Amino acid sequence: MINKIMRIGTETRRNHGRVQTYIPGFDGLVQGGLKEKSINLLLGGAGTGKTIFAIQFLVNGIINNNETGIYITFEEKKEKLFSDMIGMGWDLARYEKEGKFIFMEYNPEQVKKMLIEGGGTVESMISKSNVKRMVIDSITSFALLYKDELTRKEAALSLFDLINSWGCTAILTAQQISKGEEIFSTTLEFEVDSIIVLYNARQKGTRKRAFEILKMRGTKHPLTTMGMDITHVGIELKPSKIVEF
Numbered sequence: 365m366i367n368k369i370m371r372i373g374t375e376t377r378r379n380h381g382r383v384q385t386y387i388p389g390f391d392g393l394v395q396g397g398l399k400e401k402s403i404n405l406l407l408g409g410a411g412t413g414k415t416i417f418a419i420q421f422l423v424n425g426i427i428n429n430n431e432t433g434i435y436i437t438f439e440e441k442k443e444k445l446f447s448d449m450i451g452m453g454w455d456l457a458r459y460e461k462e463g464k465f466i467f468m469e470y471n472p473e474q475v476k477k478m479l480i481e482g483g484g485t486v487e488s489m490i491s492k493s494n495v496k497r498m499v500i501d502s503i504t505s506f507a508l509l510y511k512d513e514l515t516r517k518e519a520a521l522s523l524f525d526l527i528n529s530w531g532c533t534a535i536l537t538a539q540q541i542s543k544g545e546e547i548f549s550t551t552l553e554f555e556v557d558s559i560i561v562l563y564n565a566r567q568k569g570t571r572k573r574a575f576e577i578l579k580m581r582g583t584k585h586p587l588t589t590m591g592m593d594i595t596h597v598g599i600e601l602k603p604s605k606i607v608e609f
């Protein structure tokens with residue numbers, strides 16, 4: 365009995381202030397999930413699974429918690445994304461009709477305007493629909509709008525402040541070409557709450573998927589590069605499989 369109470373106590377504490385991604389294998393590695401209202405950077409090269417990971421986070425919020433998610437993109441076309449995600453069994457059109465999934469195509473200039481004016485359409489959408497989960501896919505072209513590192517950092521910080529004021533837990537994707545290569549922004553990497561990196565690296569004539577948690581503030585997490593699969597049901601992480609490149 366005491367054991368059971370202690371276990372429930374630990375469980376409650378473990379998930380306190382955490383937003384479960386419900387991505388198989390992930391939450392257990394990071395004390396129950398992403399930190400509530402945190403800004404999480406999902407880095408990776410082309411085809412590493414950034415969009416699938418981010419959409420899975422939103423869809424799982426809808427399915428498991430009945431939480432509305434917003435997906436802001438500069439690059440993805442709605443019809444293409446919706447049809448790609450059908451391949452994972454995720455009916456985004458249905459969730460959109462139910463008001464649980466919000467798709468917003470924004471160009472970087474519009475985001476810049478939003479930062480100057482503060483919120484606008486996105487903000488009213490978020491408060492009206494009580495949005496809890498947010499994805500920006502990807503932040504790279506937005507970052508490229510700003511020529512020098514300092515203005516880029518300032519713009520990113522005001523974007524992060526805005527997201528924080530909305531009370532959302534956010535995943536921002538960004539392109540990284542290969543391991544160790546910094547395409548995004550070195551200073552920004554210091555500003556986000558967590559960095560998750562996805563890999564699809566070649567090894568002996570075949571590509572291997574892997575991921576690592578580079579940092580997560582206030583969280584004990586593994587320092588290893590671990591296995592990952594993409595199947596017809598989405599991303600599945602394999603934390604027990606250590607990957608060496």
Ligand SMILES: Nc1ncnc2c1ncn2[C@@H]1O[C@H](COP(=O)(O)OP(=O)(O)OP(=O)(O)O)[C@@H](O)[C@H]1O
Pocket residue numbers: 408409410411412413414415416417451452539594595596597
């Ligand atoms: N049904 C499926 N089963 C297995 N793997 C799949 C399936 N559908 C897509 N994939 C894999 O997922 C990859 C695409 O993932 P995703 O679009 O999330 O990558 P990304 O990192 O967002 O890429 P980009 O940088 O081009 O936006 C495909 O290239 C393919 O390897």
Ligand SMILES: [Mg+2]
Pocket residue numbers: 414415416501
């Ligand atoms: Mg993508």
